[in-house]
Amino acid sequence: xxxxxxxQEMDLxxxxxxxxxxxxxxxxxxxxxxQNGEAEEKVITFLDALNVNSYTIKWITSGELSETxxxxxxxxxxxxxxxxxxxxxxxTRIRQAGQEELLFELGDRLPExxxxxxxxxxxxLATDKKSTEYLIGLAMYLCVLTCSAELAxxxxxxYPMIELLEMGNLVLGVEGNxxxxx
Amino acid sequence: MxxxxxxxxxxxxxxxxxxxxxxxLKKKGISSIVIEAEPFGRERPGSRAIYLHNASLKHLEExxxxxxxxxxxxxxxxxxxxxxxKGKEVYVRNYGLTNNQDPHKLPHFTALHQDEIEKYIYQECxxxxxxxxxxxxxxxxxxxxxxxxxxTKSGEEWEAKYIxxxxxxxxxxxxxxxxxxxxxxxxxxxxxxDVKEDEENPLPLERTFHYQHPAMGxxxxxxVPFKGGWRVDLQLLETDDxxxxxxxxxxRKWLPKVMDSKYANRITWVSTYRFHxxxxxxxxxxxxxxxxxxxxxxxxxxxxxxxxxxxxxxxxLAVRGIEAALQAKxxxxxxxxxxxxxxERRIAALWNRDGSSTALHHLQGNAxxxxxxxxxxxxxxxxxxxxxxxxxxxxxGPKFGPPELTTKY
Numbered sequence: 001x002x003x004x005x006x007x008q009e010m011d012l013x014x015x016x017x018x019x020x021x022x023x024x025x026x027x028x029x030x031x032x033x034x035q036n037g038e039a040e041e042k043v044i045t046f047l048d049a050l051n052v053n054s055y056t057i058k059w060i061t062s063g064e065l066s067e068t069x070x071x072x073x074x075x076x077x078x079x080x081x082x083x084x085x086x087x088x089x090x091x092t093r094i095r096q097a098g099q100e101e102l103l104f105e106l107g108d109r110l111p112e113x114x115x116x117x118x119x120x121x122x123x124x125l126a127t128d129k130k131s132t133e134y135l136i137g138l139a140m141y142l143c144v145l146t147c148s149a150e151l152a153x154x155x156x157x158x159y160p161m162i163e164l165l166e167m168g169n170l171v172l173g174v175e176g177n178x179x180x181x182x
Numbered sequence: 183m184x185x186x187x188x189x190x191x192x193x194x195x196x197x198x199x200x201x202x203x204x205x206x207l208k209k210k211g212i213s214s215i216v217i218e219a220e221p222f223g224r225e226r227p228g229s230r231a232i233y234l235h236n237a238s239l240k241h242l243e244e245x246x247x248x249x250x251x252x253x254x255x256x257x258x259x260x261x262x263x264x265x266x267x268k269g270k271e272v273y274v275r276n277y278g279l280t281n282n283q284d285p286h287k288l289p290h291f292t293a294l295h296q297d298e299i300e301k302y303i304y305q306e307c308x309x310x311x312x313x314x315x316x317x318x319x320x321x322x323x324x325x326x327x328x329x330x331x332x333x334t335k336s337g338e339e340w341e342a343k344y345i346x347x348x349x350x351x352x353x354x355x356x357x358x359x360x361x362x363x364x365x366x367x368x369x370x371x372x373x374x375x376d377v378k379e380d381e382e383n384p385l386p387l388e389r390t391f392h393y394q395h396p397a398m399g400x401x402x403x404x405x406v407p408f409k410g411g412w413r414v415d416l417q418l419l420e421t422d423d424x425x426x427x428x429x430x431x432x433x434r435k436w437l438p439k440v441m442d443s444k445y446a447n448r449i450t451w452v453s454t455y456r457f458h459x460x461x462x463x464x465x466x467x468x469x470x471x472x473x474x475x476x477x478x479x480x481x482x483x484x485x486x487x488x489x490x491x492x493x494x495x496x497x498x499l500a501v502r503g504i505e506a507a508l509q510a511k512x513x514x515x516x517x518x519x520x521x522x523x524x525x526e527r528r529i530a531a532l533w534n535r536d537g538s539s540t541a542l543h544h545l546q547g548n549a550x551x552x553x554x555x556x557x558x559x560x561x562x563x564x565x566x567x568x569x570x571x572x573x574x575x576x577x578x579g580p581k582f583g584p585p586e587l588t589t590k591y
Contacts (some may be wrong), residue, residue, distance in 0.1 A: 073550060074557055076533065084561040089563035107566040141558060148565045 012102055016147050017156065022162050023114060023143045026133070027120035031168030032182045033062045039169040039181060042160040047179075049157035050082045054177045059182075066131045068172060068180055076176040086145065090152035099151055106147050111140045138173065186339040189213040191504055192332050193346050194320060194355050198231065198296065199476030199493040200348035201303040204312040206245050207502040209407045212508065215340060216312060217332070219319035219349075228451040229376045230296035231490035232408040238494045245498065246306045253302055254282050257292030258409045260387040265574040267560035269396040273570035293408040299490075320349075321454040323358040327469050335339060344504050344520075346473045346534055348497065353478035359467040361474065365460030365535065366444045368483055371424050373416040375433060376451040380444060385412070391577055397439040402545060404577070405441070411450070414441070417545060424454040427562070457483035459539055461531045465496075469478035470517045471508075473500040473524060478529040485541035486578040487591055488534040495530065495589035499523045537579035546578035 007097055049082055055078065060068050074080040094103045119132075126132040142165070146158040147182035164171065172180040189197050193203045196218035204216040234242075234253060258278045265273040280289045307314075318334040323345065332340045347355025356363065372424040379385070394400040402417040415438070418424060426432055434446040458481035465474045476493030503523030546552055547552025556576075559569040 070550070072554065084557070087562050089566045103565060107568065111566070134551070137555070139556070141562070144562065144565060181236060 004170055010179055014098060015150050018071065018143055019147050019155070019162065020113065020143070021145055022166070023139075023144050023146070024117050026117075026162075026165045027061040027168060028118050028139060028165070028166065029125040029170050029182065030121075032065075032170060033060075034169075035059045035181075036167060039164050039167055040133065041087065042164040043171060043179065043181065046157070046160040047079065049160075050079070052079045052082055053118060054078045056178045058178050059077040059181050060172065062125065065126060065172075065182065066128055067176075069131050071175050072158075072173040072180075073175055077174045078177055079174055079179065083145075087148065090154070093154075094148070097153075102151055103148070106151065107144070110144055110147060114140045114143045134173075135170075138170075142171075186331070186341050187215070188341045189215050190342060190508060191215075191346060192217060192330065192340050192342040193348055193355075194332075195346065195476075195478070196304060196314060197317070197350060197476070198300050198490055199478075199497050200346075200380055201300060201307055201312075202242070202245065202494055203346050203348055203475060203497040203501060204314075205303065205307050206308045206311060206498055207504075208307070208312045208503060209245060212501070212505060214313070214342075215315055216307075217315045217318050217320065217334065217340070220317065220333050223313070223314040226297075228374070228453060228492045229408060229411065229413060230284070231299065231487075232293050232295060232406065232413060233257065233487040233491070234292050234299065235289055235295075235487065235491045235591065236290050238491045239292065240500055242303070243493050248311065249306050250288050251285060253294070253299065254289050254292045256298060256409065257294035257295075257389060258407060259289050259292060260389050260407055262386070263574065264387040264388055264390045265393070265570070266390070266395075267393040267490055267556065267573060268400075269392075270560065272563045273567075273574040275574075293406070294410060295410065295453065296490075320354045320358075320390065323355060323438050324564045325359055325469055325471050326469055327471075343508070344471055344473065346475055346497070346500050346504075348475045348493075349477040350477045351481055353474065355472060356462060356474055356478050357379060359472045359473075359474075361465075361467065362463045363458075363460040363481070364463055365481070368455075368457045370420065370458065370542075370546065371418045371422070371454055371456050372401035373418060373424065373428050373452070374482075374513075375416075375437075375449060375453070376412050377406075377412045377414065377437075377441070377445045378450050379411050380448065380450040381410075383524075385442070391574070393560070393573065395440060398436065402577075404466065412441075412524050414444070417500060418454075421580055428452050429456045439541065439589065457481070457542075459483060459535050459542070461528065464524065465528045465531075466520050470520040470524075471517065473503065473520065475500050475527075479527065480535065482535055482538040482544055483543070486581075488538055488579075492530055492534050492591040495591060496527050499527055499589070526588065530589065531582065531586070533584050534591060541577050541579035544579075 015056040055136045118136050149155045170182040172182050188213050191214040191218040196216050207214040239250040262276045282289050321333045321335045324331040329343045330345045347353045390405045392403045395403045404415040406413040437446045460481045462479045475496035482488050503519050506519035507516040563570040
């Protein structure tokens with residue numbers, strides 16, 4: 001599990017801004033379809049931090065993107081079982097630290113910032129509207145969760161995700177315990 | 183030959199839309215008759231339309247001074263709305279108590295049984311002197327360039343310049359004008375029931391929506407209070423047999439899982455629907471002597487309460503259009519007056535249909551993408567509270583219409 005940091009000692013706004021800056025610089029899906037062992041390692045590190053043990057990592061090609069998205073489901077996903085509870089935990093820690101204002105600002109500003117930036121790349125990656133919408137939603141989700149994690153003092157467990165994105169690959173989603181990488 | 187009676191406008195149907203139409207015509211001094219197939223005081227099952235938006239209350243108040251306020255004070259306004267996802271509260275808003283007895287300000291809405299809505303509008307009609315012909319089912323309508331002749335099954339004949347069809351989903355006016363109702367039905371089946379409130383020990387007034395109620399095998403359940411009762415909506419799964427849920431013994435078994443068990447003995451109506459989402463291909467005929475209003479013109483799923491709340495402006499604009507046509511100096515102006523209102527109300531109906539379709543899509547049980555989106559939103563609610571609001575508002579669709587409309591719905 002991530003090292004616990006005393007979030008009152010950090011300059012939180014700077015830390016979050018730094019993560020937003022990193023997300024803004026991501027060229028989403030730049031290396032989509034190019035299998036990368038290092039990317040897989042990042043995913044495994046992330047899953048270990050969440051204590052997720054049941055998973056299979058599967059690479060897909062850009063051509064398989066649309067069909068794979070149509071199959072994604074949270075049902076039977078150990079990863080989702082962990083992820084879905086995280087926002088509540090983060091929110092509690094952030095409120096306990098008196099950083100609620102930052103959280104509101106984050107929820108208010110961030111999705112739109114990422115929407116525009118991710119759209120410019122995802123529109124080339126996806127071949128249909130539904131897939132584009134999904135990918136943009138995914139980008140917003142990853143960014144919001146990572147920034148919330150940083151505010152809650154658990155940011156380091158999400159750094160592997162940013163690093164994977166910076167490599168140009170994507171964690172697409174889950175179909176049960178299968179995790180798709182692009 | 184039957185003794186043919188004449189007036190400017192025939193209104194067919196004395197449900198709430200027909201009553202409003204008759205009242206508006208009378209207030210404008212336009213001679214009319216409201217013809218209804220069934221006898222006065224006929225009983226119809228269920229609470230049906232139970233929600234009047236502020237916009238509708240304003241329309242009714244403008245039509246007959248005091249009517250909007252009468253409906254407001256005889257309904258209820260729930261101060262709290264709450265939404266839960268798989269048992270987890272994702273949104274709650276408390277508006278505080280509204281004084282629905284305020285004689286100067288109409289509330290945001292009022293909720294009361296359709297029979298009560300009709301009762302108050304009918305009282306205004308009687309005071310205004312609206313003429314009715316009850317128990318007069320329509321046999322035939324001749325629609326010509328110059329006007330219409332209506333014959334009832336008992337042989338009575340009415341001649342008028344215009345006819346407004348407010349006669350519901352199976353509209354004879356629409357059918358005889360050769361106008362078609364077009365649109366799909368919902369995939370999902372909804373079970374709707376009314377329970378009578380226990381006035382000695384009532385439930386707190388809250389509109390509550392449960393996505394995937396944990397006690398109902400993941401089915402969506404909604405509770406909407408109205409004066410004297412509750413409407414419960416249960417969204418069945420694709421594989422459910424509606425009969426298994428809707429027979430009275432079944433309802434008495436499952437209802438206590440979601441409501442205090444005393445309500446199992448207070449059920450007054452149960453019905454199942456696959457809602458139509460249909461709009462007439464035209465709101466007027468080729469001679470521009472017919473106008474359609476309410477469910478004669480459109481059918482929507484009830485999400486967002488768009489049925490009666492768009493039926494009222496249908497009625498009022500039909501009357502306005504006919505008034506303009508009667509005052510027109512040329513035939514061209516007459517036709518234009520009818521065309522304009524027919525066109526505007528059709529735009530409204532299409533928008534309302536889209537709105538309730540948006541709501542339906544939001545609720546769709548078997549759509550994996552929407553299912554995932556709701557799951558994600560519910561998970562993120564504590565970080566992004568706006569997503570809780572999206573979950574709360576989703577089942578009702580968008581609120582504001584396109585710029586072509588002169589009314590809200």
